[in-house]
Amino acid sequence: MLPETICAAGSPFWMPPNGSVHGLALDELMRWNLLAICVCFLGAHLWLILAVVWRRGAPRTTTTLRYSLLALLCLMYLWMAVTAQRLWARSRYAGPSPEAMQVEVVGEQFEWYFRYPGADAAFGSTRPDLVNAAEGNPLGLNPRDLSSRDDIVSSVLVLPAGREVDLRLRSIDVIHGLFIPGMRLKENAVPGLVLHVHFTPTTPGTYPILCSHVCGLGHARMQAVLSVVSPAEFDTWLASHSSAQMEPQSQ
Numbered sequence: 001m002l003p004e005t006i007c008a009a010g011s012p013f014w015m016p017p018n019g020s021v022h023g024l025a026l027d028e029l030m031r032w033n034l035l036a037i038c039v040c041f042l043g044a045h046l047w048l049i050l051a052v053v054w055r056r057g058a059p060r061t062t063t064t065l066r067y068s069l070l071a072l073l074c075l076m077y078l079w080m081a082v083t084a085q086r087l088w089a090r091s092r093y094a095g096p097s098p099e100a101m102q103v104e105v106v107g108e109q110f111e112w113y114f115r116y117p118g119a120d121a122a123f124g125s126t127r128p129d130l131v132n133a134a135e136g137n138p139l140g141l142n143p144r145d146l147s148s149r150d151d152i153v154s155s156v157l158v159l160p161a162g163r164e165v166d167l168r169l170r171s172i173d174v175i176h177g178l179f180i181p182g183m184r185l186k187e188n189a190v191p192g193l194v195l196h197v198h199f200t201p202t203t204p205g206t207y208p209i210l211c212s213h214v215c216g217l218g219h220a221r222m223q224a225v226l227s228v229v230s231p232a233e234f235d236t237w238l239a240s241h242s243s244a245q246m247e248p249q250s251q
């Protein structure tokens with residue numbers, strides 16, 4: 001493993017500290033990639049300088065050496081591609097465990113909303129005509145649906161440390177990009193689609209949530225916060241928000 005202290009020395013230009021399980025392998029791959037690219041860059045320029053110095057033509061071994069270096073480069077890129085693909089496939093196709101906590105993330109110009117299914121562990125239905133942020137129903141929860149009544153909508157994403165979470169991403173208007181650099185996580189929120197991404201936060205703390213797609217004039221202020229807390233603190237937070245349930249309305 002490459003020493004993290006080398007990368008930490010580049011702070012604040014380096015990535016923020018990782019707070020997720022899968023982020024360790026991603027960071028390791030990133031460090032090796034950057035090291036390989038640095039070596040190639042310096043090696044190529046050294047070769048260029050030597051070629052200029054050797055004005056009478058390169059030695060006979062040059063062709064063999066050239067193809068050997070090319071083969072080495074191909075192997076290196078192959079290794080990088082296979083490693084990266086495995087990491088990506090593990091996070092996308094392996095699927096979350098059945099015990100993973102379900103949270104819905106909804107993007108809307110220019111806010112992020114986070115919905116928890118409540119005591120019944122089921123997300124209630126929503127209706128576009130009921131969307132009204134000013135009246136406290138930004139996602140259009142249908143109060144006639146029993147499953148909707150205990151749903152909890154928050155502007156802060158609160159998660160317990162050490163428990164896997166399965167996010168289901170939606171968008172109400174345009175394409176947004178959920179980006180949590182501290183969790184090494186990025187996924188699109190596309191209107192009409194429900195996309196899933198799962199991860200396990202490990203380190204308690206607060207992490208910025210950004211939008212990675214230019215989604216309109218207010219794109220830069222489309223920010224939220226992920227708060228990773230202990231399981232006990234999470235239960236307390238959830239209980240305090242569960243008390244405020246929706247009342248059935250006439251719609």
Ligand SMILES: [Cu+2]
Pocket residue numbers: 107110175176177211212213214215219222
């Ligand atoms: Cu956005």
